Amino acid sequence: MSLPLLTSAPGKVIIFGEHSAVFNEPAIAASVASLRTYLFVTKAEDSDVIELDFPDISLDHKWHSAELSSISMAAMADSDKHSKELNAELNAALEPLLKPLHGSLQYHAAYCFLYLYFSLCGLRTGVKFTVKSSSPIGAGLGSSASIAVCLALATGKLGGHLNSAPERLTKQELDFVNKWSFIGEKCIHGTPSGIDNAVATYGNAVLFQRQANGETKSEQILDFPQVPMILTNTRIPRSTKVLVSGVKDLIVRQPEIAHPILKTMGQVASRGAKILANLNETNYADLCELIRINHGLLVALGVSHPGLEVIKALADSMSIGSTKLTGAGGGGCALTILNSNASPEDIAKFKDTLETKHSYKTYVTGLGGPGCAYMAKGQIQNHLDLIRPLFETNASVSELNDVLLPGKGPLQWIH
């Protein structure tokens, strides 16, 4: 497919089962309608370069064709064979290109990009990839998976792998995006479960389980109930990669203790799935109880943070609802499922205290929106005056969403 290209994918909220999902336990996550990542691929001004412009993480980098000599055809060959494990030959070839970014936060985003780009597009130069996200980054809401999905969809299209139906993304194409975005997540954080990229690809909500053979089973939950909840971002930075490897270390040190915790988390997710499939006044309290238990188990794994406990303590002391961290923890976000009798005044006070006293950010957002999408070339060209400034200027999140949010903005997306 030719340029320009525009792709998008949502963030997610894990309701039950973060961390235990990495160890093959079931987990439930839903996409977040209003928190999305957008990728705009255009012709670079210099036809000799591959350019990345990731302003959200202050990364603007160009690679000239002369620097690409380490990337042999052999390193890119058979990339499909390596769709489950990273290709050691390609990794070695990427090393010199990534050297200037070593030790920086931007390293993993650039690694994800280069890995997918060379695997799916080859050595083509003269392209520029610009990414903007309306989702907070590194906060537990799956920004890494949404950028990996945007990149997998765009590089899949650019490399000619995804052009079977002009009017929609087929099931096979979505499976392709899911497979390659999982590889992208691997570049960003090592050993992902695959739940985040599955939700960002397919949208809605999923009951997900990684199998012992590395395959994944994900069941779409189409009518995900709109559970009343508040998402709170502590804005405390953390890295999924570090937190996931911390849990791995705990398992090595305390296997008899850590394994049963993970198993119990799986039980919580399975039970939670049953309740969510038939949520009603009678079992709502059970859902809240499972949220409380899941958080306690995550605390036991060592992935909470005093800043997250502030949210839980406030919600508990106001009897407003049940709170658990969501995503990898260590900072980032928590969700509070509101009690059915929580008053609007108490909800407002809860949010206000978190925002004014602790400088946290709260969100009230719908769960279960669309998955990945792209825009037809004609549509982009007809609206370049609307689209281009969003990627070339310091556009705010609301300006981004006003134009680009599927279903809200004036433009048509293909799903």
Ligand SMILES: Nc1ncnc2c1ncn2[C@@H]1O[C@H](COP(=O)(O)OP(=O)(O)O)[C@@H](O)[C@H]1O
């Ligand atoms: N909009 C973006 N622009 C550039 N890189 C991004 C963007 N969103 C995510 N990333 C990459 O993902 C990383 C954060 O992923 P992670 O630690 O898994 O947190 P989360 O997925 O919860 O946001 C960032 O450090 C960066 O490498």
Ligand SMILES: C[C@@](O)(CCOP(=O)(O)O)CC(=O)O
């Ligand atoms: C901790 C984990 O379960 C979720 C990580 O989510 P996030 O990157 O914090 O949004 C890891 C995974 O499932 O890949």
Ligand SMILES: [Mg+2]
């Ligand atoms: Mg992530």
